Amino acid sequence: MSKLRSIVAEILENGKGVGVVDGGLATELEHHGADLNDPLWSAKCLLTSPNLIRQVHLDYLEAGADIIISASYQATIQGFRAKGLSQKQSEALLKKSVDIACEARNLYYETCSKASLEDVGSKILKRRPILVAASVGSYGAYLADGSEYSGNYGDTVTLDILKDFHRRRVQVLAESGADLIAFETIPNKLEAQAYAELLDEESINIPAWFSFNSKDGENVVSGDSLLECGSIAEASKKVVAVGINCTPPRFITGLILSIKKVTTKPIVIYPNSGETYDPTIKDWVVSFCPSSIFVLQLLSAKQVRRQIFSYHEFKTVNYELSLVPVALLHSGFMSDLFQNTGVSDEDFVSQVNNWWKAGACLFGGCCRTTPKTIRGIYKTLSERSV
Numbered sequence: 001m002s003k004l005r006s007i008v009a010e011i012l013e014n015g016k017g018v019g020v021v022d023g024g025l026a027t028e029l030e031h032h033g034a035d036l037n038d039p040l041w042s043a044k045c046l047l048t049s050p051n052l053i054r055q056v057h058l059d060y061l062e063a064g065a066d067i068i069i070s071a072s073y074q075a076t077i078q079g080f081r082a083k084g085l086s087q088k089q090s091e092a093l094l095k096k097s098v099d100i101a102c103e104a105r106n107l108y109y110e111t112c113s114k115a116s117l118e119d120v121g122s123k124i125l126k127r128r129p130i131l132v133a134a135s136v137g138s139y140g141a142y143l144a145d146g147s148e149y150s151g152n153y154g155d156t157v158t159l160d161i162l163k164d165f166h167r168r169r170v171q172v173l174a175e176s177g178a179d180l181i182a183f184e185t186i187p188n189k190l191e192a193q194a195y196a197e198l199l200d201e202e203s204i205n206i207p208a209w210f211s212f213n214s215k216d217g218e219n220v221v222s223g224d225s226l227l228e229c230g231s232i233a234e235a236s237k238k239v240v241a242v243g244i245n246c247t248p249p250r251f252i253t254g255l256i257l258s259i260k261k262v263t264t265k266p267i268v269i270y271p272n273s274g275e276t277y278d279p280t281i282k283d284w285v286v287s288f289c290p291s292s293i294f295v296l297q298l299l300s301a302k303q304v305r306r307q308i309f310s311y312h313e314f315k316t317v318n319y320e321l322s323l324v325p326v327a328l329l330h331s332g333f334m335s336d337l338f339q340n341t342g343v344s345d346e347d348f349v350s351q352v353n354n355w356w357k358a359g360a361c362l363f364g365g366c367c368r369t370t371p372k373t374i375r376g377i378y379k380t381l382s383e384r385s386v
């Protein structure tokens with residue numbers, strides 16, 4: 001057990017109590033021109049453009065990341081088999097996701113050895129302990145229908161079904177050369193329990209972290225108690241860190257304080273940019289202010305129709321502007337209704353010290369965050385008063 005904990009402890013010791021995780025992978029791949037409109041999402045690039053994945057990993061290392069996460073979040077044996085690949089080919093692609101990250105780490109170390117300065121322009125070239133985390137996304141991510149943001153898999157999906165779904169994937173990634181497994185965007189208590197049991201049943205010999213996502217700043221997206229989910233992670237001897245990812249920054253401080261109630265393990269947080277992903281159109285959209293929608297509903301039930309795609313606030317609102325009182329149109333109410341809850345890199349990074357003071361020690365970003373975001377986190381943590 002001490003050996004498992006030492007992997008993360010080394011990162012924290014080197015960083016004087018903190019460490020930096022990388023940022024969004026898929027959205028950064030898209031920024032570089034990758035078309036990820038596919039059930040495999042970022043894992044599609046394992047087939048089409050592995051060099052691009054390697055470059056994005058390298059960009060994050062040069063931004064100061066101590067931990068890079070493989071492109072296996074939506075890489076599943078079932079998903080690859082659906083594309084016509086064999087079992088052997090599917091397992092090879094899982095291992096390839098880790099190989100690419102390890103290659104990026106090696107390239108980074110080579111660059112560091114040739115650099116005379118640690119900070120060269122916008123690049124951080126500092127030889128330091130770097131971990132490769134093998135990403136495991138939820139069952140909902142495989143379904144690619146947005147249920148990773150609701151945790152609603154239906155009554156037919158049981159604990160045993162989830163364990164059988166993830167079993168071979170976890171085995172392959174554990175033997176791939178990764179330093180740890182990152183179970184990410186865990187949407188419900190059932191899947192957390194499935195992961196915890198798999199780690200024991202399969203005698204997985206590398207550590208793991210569990211990170212959950214939340215839509216309301218209190219519970220995980222399924223509505224399950226974050227405290228109960230965090231307790232599962234705390235009870236597992238194989239889990240060395242627990243936290244939150246793919247959640248709006250405005251919720252993070254409160255969630256850290258909640259997790260601290262049930263765990264003594266390091267807390268990892270890597271929020272998204274605060275924007276909303278619509279799984280129906282598969283794009284990022286402006287968010288809708290729930291309180292404003294409620295006011296519109298009070299005006300007349302016939303004026304507003306809402307369709308909730310998931311618990312992650314994927315909403316479509318249809319209404320007739322002519323039915324909305326003129327006073328509201330001129331009061332700024334409509335701009336509040338269609339508020340963009342995304343935050344700039346500067347605003348995102350400005351909250352890092354608060355997250356640190358709340359109790360987190362591993363910091364990064366998820367969807368829509370970039371190397372610029374991670375560079376800002378690195379510099380903020382480097383300049384903090386210890």
